[in-house]
Amino acid sequence: MNGATLYEKVANDISRLIKNGTFRPGDKIPSVRGLNRQMKVSVSTVMEAYRLLEDQGVVECRPQSGYYVISSPADARPEIEVSQPASRPTKVSISEVVMMVLKNNRDSRLVQLGAAVPNPDLLPVDRLNRALCSVTRAYKIRNISYEFQPGCEELRVQIAKRALTAGCTVTPDDIVITSGCQEAIVFALKAICKPGDTVAIESPTYYNFLQVIEMLGLKALEIPTHPRDGVNLDTLRYAIEHNRVSVCLFITNFNNPLGSCMPDNRKKELVEMLEQYGIPLIEDDIYGDLAYSYQRPKVAKAFDKSGNVVLCSSFSKTIAPGYRVGWVIAGKYKEAIARAKSITNLATSTPPQLALAGFLADGGYDHHLRTIRRAYARNVSLISDTVMKSFPEGTKVSRPQGGHVLWVELPEYVDSLELYEKALKARISFAPGPIFSSRQKYRNFLRLNAAVWSDAVQDAIKTIGALARRKAKAQR
Numbered sequence: 001m002n003g004a005t006l007y008e009k010v011a012n013d014i015s016r017l018i019k020n021g022t023f024r025p026g027d028k029i030p031s032v033r034g035l036n037r038q039m040k041v042s043v044s045t046v047m048e049a050y051r052l053l054e055d056q057g058v059v060e061c062r063p064q065s066g067y068y069v070i071s072s073p074a075d076a077r078p079e080i081e082v083s084q085p086a087s088r089p090t091k092v093s094i095s096e097v098v099m100m101v102l103k104n105n106r107d108s109r110l111v112q113l114g115a116a117v118p119n120p121d122l123l124p125v126d127r128l129n130r131a132l133c134s135v136t137r138a139y140k141i142r143n144i145s146y147e148f149q150p151g152c153e154e155l156r157v158q159i160a161k162r163a164l165t166a167g168c169t170v171t172p173d174d175i176v177i178t179s180g181c182q183e184a185i186v187f188a189l190k191a192i193c194k195p196g197d198t199v200a201i202e203s204p205t206y207y208n209f210l211q212v213i214e215m216l217g218l219k220a221l222e223i224p225t226h227p228r229d230g231v232n233l234d235t236l237r238y239a240i241e242h243n244r245v246s247v248c249l250f251i252t253n254f255n256n257p258l259g260s261c262m263p264d265n266r267k268k269e270l271v272e273m274l275e276q277y278g279i280p281l282i283e284d285d286i287y288g289d290l291a292y293s294y295q296r297p298k299v300a301k302a303f304d305k306s307g308n309v310v311l312c313s314s315f316s317k318t319i320a321p322g323y324r325v326g327w328v329i330a331g332k333y334k335e336a337i338a339r340a341k342s343i344t345n346l347a348t349s350t351p352p353q354l355a356l357a358g359f360l361a362d363g364g365y366d367h368h369l370r371t372i373r374r375a376y377a378r379n380v381s382l383i384s385d386t387v388m389k390s391f392p393e394g395t396k397v398s399r400p401q402g403g404h405v406l407w408v409e410l411p412e413y414v415d416s417l418e419l420y421e422k423a424l425k426a427r428i429s430f431a432p433g434p435i436f437s438s439r440q441k442y443r444n445f446l447r448l449n450a451a452v453w454s455d456a457v458q459d460a461i462k463t464i465g466a467l468a469r470r471k472a473k474a475q476r
């Protein structure tokens with residue numbers, strides 16, 4: 001730092017503390033006044049230093065709260081590269097492997113790093129239970145009656161209000177309540193596609209999407225995806241021009257498993273491009289509220305002028321997965337999706353809808369989100385560091401800016417299905433890479449749920465690392 005100004009030196013000191021883990025993503029750094037006293041530099045020097053760190057995307061200032069770490073300073077670790085899937089649509093047949101993994105995800109004797117479930121200790125159980133009791137008392141008959149589609153009005157009002165934070169101006173009438181985000185996606189695909197049609201998806205993508213595509217007799221076309229910025233739009237355009245693509249199904253914010261988040265200007269470009277080709281977009285925003293930064297990213301739906309984007313989401317990652325409450329803002333496809341909902345299961349269960357509406361109306365959801373975002377940023381950072389310390393040389397790990405999953409690339413000689421079998425014997429589960437691809441690519445990748453940090457989790461990651469390193473030794 002020779003020749004650096006004083007504020008650059010201060011910024012550099014804080015950077016070092018973040019790099020060595022003293023402060024982690026999610027943590028508050030010293031206040032401006034605190035640091036000015038501690039380091040005996042002026043308030044304006046500290047402010048300049050913090051502004052520099054803000055420009056570097058390392059910290060952010062939160063109104064009336066202070067400065068928080070949002071990501072580690074640029075590190076020299078090699079990054080996972082843009083994926084290179086096959087360029088032809090393919091039939092999907094991954095259900096058997098997925099079913100085996102899902103079965104193990106339910107085994108309570110295993111350290112669970114497999115399913116992308118939220119940390120139960122971070123869910124607002126007591127407040128939600130109070131909301132449930134209060135609607136049970138207040139509504140009596142309504143509470144045990146059907147809330148026919150489009151679903152509970154009070155809840156749709158709350159969802160429409162919250163949609164503003166994602167850049168979306170919608171009315172409660174634009175929303176259909178579903179039993180979770182997955183159900184919304186199934187209805188959207190059913191409304192748009194017929195068997196044999198091709199669905200463009202990110203590569204890698206959430207394995208349940210692949211299962212739905214398989215179940216509906218559709219084909220998957222995997223599109224190269226950048227680990228931070230999401231789908232490559234040039235390749236998508238090329239793919240659309242050379243294949244008959246019926247719909248795109250993308251997780252635009254904090255993709256599962258990659259963690260990628262498409263920048264807002266690229267979301268706009270995506271929406272305009274698909275509009276031009278007359279191809280609808282089904283957008284899954286289930287992780288959007290889990291941004292580590294103060295302001296959550298927009299949804300692609302925010303740029304939709306013609307109703308071509310079908311936005312699906314739920315409360316499964318933020319409040320209560322077991323409530324099974326999601327929603328769809330379906331644009332042009334609203335009637336078809338509402339009909340599918342009605343034919344399939346008449347309505348989503350009433351008490352959870354009313355309880356969620358009460359919970360959201362009471363306020364405090366933003367406070368809850370701030371708490372869980374900070375916790376996930378921290379846990380993801382701790383687990384990521386443990387992976388880098390314990391896995392074989394050459395391992396790369398994703399750098400999500402939201403959500404709670406990590407995508408890990410191991411050296412090519414490690415077969416993650418083989419590693420999975422060995423980990424099961426050591427009573428650990430994770431999600432092996434091949435289940436995230438229609439062609440069962442990603443054999444040397446795996447996904448870890450990083451929602452929980454504990455001694456058992458730390459030991460489990462070290463064990464997976466040791467098992468993978470054994471393979472490295474055998475290779476030599």
Ligand SMILES: Cc1ncc(COP(=O)(O)O)c(C=O)c1O
Pocket residue numbers: 116179180181182183206251256284286313314315316321325326
């Ligand atoms: C990207 C994505 N979409 C949808 C779901 C399922 O959502 P829900 O439980 O609301 O049906 C998950 C669950 O892991 C997910 O990761």
